[in-house]
Amino acid sequence: MGDIEIEVDDNRDSEDEVFVGDEVFTPGEAQPKDEVDERQITEDEDIENQEQQDPIPYTIHGNEDHYDRDEKGNLHLLLHTEESLPKRVKKFYKRRYQLYSLYDKGIHLTTELWFSVTPERVAEITARIIKHFIPDAVDVVDLCCGGGGNTIRFAKHFDHVGAIDINQININCTLHNAEIYEVRSKIWSVVGDWTELCNSSDWVPERIRHKKIPFDFIFVSPPWGGNQYDRDVFDLETLKPLGLKKLCYSLKKYSKNFGLFLPKSSNRDQIDRITRKLYGKKGKCRIIELYNDGHYVGILLLYGKKVTQPIDYHDLNDDDYQIETLSDYEAEMAEAEKAKNPQSEDIENSNDNSEMSE
Structure with a gap:
């Protein structure tokens, strides 16, 4: 991991120039079998046709078939073998234990979640970093929770974790997977569109709804655009559901400290400009480069006084996660x-x- 703290210098002539101090370290309803089309999906079929077909029913680990339905009534198979995965995501199956070390316990993932879930090691390191900065944090939110990779690891370290996603099936996966990791009791969930949720407080748990700033930390790993996102220079205003600027402003309404998991190719000039708009010319953000199994996978962008304070990286040393100081x-x-x-x-x-x- 690499940690880059961007600090804007008031004495610069150009407003686009920044001083960069570089500190680097690596630190559902079940569908009866007889009602399901049991045709096989072949390797040569078109991807679009694969996704339109009903999923292949099967039994695994002594459990019945694991299905869920989306808002249109379409069936989704959530418990997969390599053979049941659509062709375009089969390559991710070999990484299943990187995504969830307890995959064999019955982890649920939709096709999309196979390439969008945060790997367990990265999610754990993220949670430990936030715990280091805000040790007394109680209420944390994982926005765009997907299959719960980050939600689960936050729940290992914090007492109350909110899982928010626009997709009911993703929430179902998160809660199911959290049950496997024995942290379900710490998690509350909301299904909703953040562009609407961010304009109200009705979704905030009643016990903290009275607070002007209810959460100690909010984390979001917004969709990057699937496997086809720009790996050269990623335009952060193309993030969904909101571009980086609007997203940051919306998060700031609910927490003084928040973080985003973004592509490693994220446009650093955009980050600089948004930091200025959020916190003025002396504003700071922290960028931590995240690695998984030696591969650079993305950046953790942190905003807020507590998460941009000076850090002793030796405190983050952990043999299990090979955080390099x-x-x-x-x-x-x-x-x-x-x-x-x-x-x-x-x-x-x-x-x-x-x-x-x-």
């Missing part, structure tokens, strides 16, 4: 520099010896 990074960079230019080391040693002899 700033000093580790600096040591690696120093070794790399020595390998590139061994003569500089000889000169440095020579200077050291001269100083000692003097």
